[in-house]
Amino acid sequence: MSGSFQQITLEGGAQADFFLLRYDEDGRLLSPRAEEDLKRRLPGVSDVYLFSHGWNNIFDKALERYRSFINGYMEQRRTFAIPTPQGYRPLLIGIIWPSTSFVFPWEAGPDIAAAPDPEGREAAEVEEMLELVATSLPGAKRPEFTERIDGHTAIGRADALKLAGLVLGTLRSEADPDDGSRAPTAKEFLDTWQVLEAGAHPVPADGDEIGLVPDEEHEDGAPPVGGAPAVAADIPFDPRSLLRAATVWKMKARAGDVGAHGVSPLVGHILQQGGPRLHLIGHSFGARVLLSALATAAPARKAHSMLLLQPAVNRWCFAGNVAGTGRKGGYHAVPDLLERPLVTTFSAHDEPLRTFFHLAMRGSQLGEPEIAAFGNTDLYGALGGYGPAEEPGRTAKADAIFPDKGRYDLESGARIIAVDGSIEFDGQPAIPGHGEVSRPVTWWALHCLTRPD
Template sequence: MAGPFQTIPMNDGASADLYLLRYGKDGLLRSPAAEADVKKSLDGVTDVYVFAHGWNNIFAAALDRYRDFATGFIGQRAQFAVPAPGPGPYRPLLVGVMWPSTSFVMPGEQGPVIAGPSGPDSPASAEQEESLELVTSEMNADEDRVLVDAVDGRTAVDGPTAAKLAAILLRNLRATADPDDGSEPPDVEGLLSIWSELDGRPLPERPEGTGSFGRVGSGGASAPPDAAGLSFDPRDILRVASVWKMKARSGVVGAKGVAPLLEYILRSESAVRLHLIGHSFGARVVLSALDAAVVGRPAHSMLLLQPAVNRWCLASKVEGTGQPGGYHSVLSPAKLTQPVLTTFSDRDEPLTNIFHLAMRGKHYGEQPETAAVGDTHRYGALGGYPPLGLDGQTTTCTAVAPGEGRYPLGAPTRVIAIDGGTEVKGEVPIPGHSGISNGFTWWALHDLTRGS
């Protein structure tokens, strides 16, 4: 649709227009008229806020999140008389990125296994159906048939079948290195270890001298001897594969869809300040967008709320690779003026207990591959744990209560990790994965964007 989706009143009699821009799973813009209106409106605004939602957000849920955050943020500015970011009247414009995520929750938000009553009309069945459709949507016909036949309507598959499915999913969804941290994908046995771990029972150790694989199942997929006698719940592996799919899609939407808009806003002849806010996989949208954008001047600020990206993604040197993290470039002053503010919380079940299992790759170093299962140091989420590999450019601190202080934004700090799981004045700033719209997070954004 053209024109603003909604206009949000401000305390000075002015208002802020909220535009919604839709993007397809290929990252391409689906709202050209709305984007054209955003571009035409830039001459009359001082600040543009681009928001990107996360995993479990269909259109209505994402819209509610954007409205709630924007309304709270605007109201808090009046409550604490926050100075405008620059001289003259403050005229913000809000852009909500609508990208195709899902209607079901991220692993860990309802436990690692899909729970609920059985039957074709149950929530569990509906979620499995959506997961299956998402995972198989771009597979070739032969592999699609194998996977659907193996898991459709089942709550358990045997070890050889599990190995066959693991090989198919790796070929289709994790065939290359992870762009966040450069880690290679797991092998079949590694994925089976993850699968078993999610079900609450690690694979038994291999008998000494058997090697990695004891036999080969149908279709050429190897089944390790320690998995041969076990059963595996296919709903778990579908959810892991769904995480892979959404992670990849969020990067595509950022790099192919949102980046051109950022390039337009950040033309050298423009003076509009740009602020980027991303939640969960939406953090990957804004990181990918700024990383890919060729800009004439830097964005002003970036706030990452419980980001579902690897904690090494901003590193100057990733452990085991010696290479920069996938999004290290956004820390350059040519790309971003203020330090990145990013929240983490030990109350975030998906990002502290599940993400590192789903995103585990091949383990670096001398330890055996199986040692990487549960490795939050190497594969932990930035929303679950503080960032690593930043060589003195990062600061970790508790959340600042609204109206009661500022974050240490001065050099040499380029990343400030906010511990949202520690109580501040009797409140937990980030009580869970989706608990990201409150006075603490609005204040963090005000601190990044306010004037002196």
């Protein structure tokens, strides 16, 4: 594509350019003519809104989500007569990156348990996962990996160890970029695999985490460090659980690559001295795209704002001291690259980020060197599921604010404001699920960050 994708009609009949930029899985720009045209139009622009979608979005779906958010945001401005900055002339950019996958369609309410599907959806998911993971392995290892999985729903421990070693060595060999934890060993991952297997059974009525038998709970309801899998040690392993975890690892890494290698140069260009105000809005793994882009851009000046919607990143990613390890989170510096505090949402109704992410992303001995942290949401929980790890004076939590019912305190000194979307308005959660983020409370959050008053 080249040039502006379409014109968005603003208040009073003015027009704003809406560009779509496509990147490949390594972050290579596939829309160079569109980017050239975009850069030519930046002079005279007052505000740039840069959006990045999350997982499982084909082009049409991503475009639909961008339009939904933009239209809701503009309609809310008209409804509540929200002022715009003087000389307001916005430009909008939607990132299109290869996140398409049947597995974990988080925006549509995923079937994490992989229950039988008479219409064949699960079979299609498994085929896509197998291809995605197998093609990531060195060529010599692909036949062995495929043969051990193809057509199997249960394998023995020896085969499971071999498969885990093959995948970990390629897709999870480095320290986690969010929290710095070492990758698990194949044996450590088999323990997690068993917990994932337990997730195929109903969650107990008392709300315990998937397949865990807690002897005591943290304040947030998370299972204790050291909780053991509620499964027998000799159970067979379903290779689909490995494929699901491996797909998470691959997509997480891909989002970081797209941000650091693809979107980052554009962010740096926009933030050249004297350019427009930059507002970054990312959902799910799209939050990682934009965090990586800003973190690596070495900007000449600060971006104006960042709104993360149910981000699929570790809750320690902004920390100055990750779980007492002395390490800084991978995006510790990002809030200080913004004029206004970073605003990020979380919700207890985000099932994938509350019940799966911390299992898939469990590393090796983070924070508790002698204890296996099964299902520990304090250490491995997602930012969009549990909010950021709190640091006095740097982070603040606030209930989601309904339109025209107040504003977030952007002057308290906190650099990160975590917005709790679990609270209800008129009997409905403010953020009822992972993909339901184009909502009155999220449009309002962006208005609070961007309005001049």
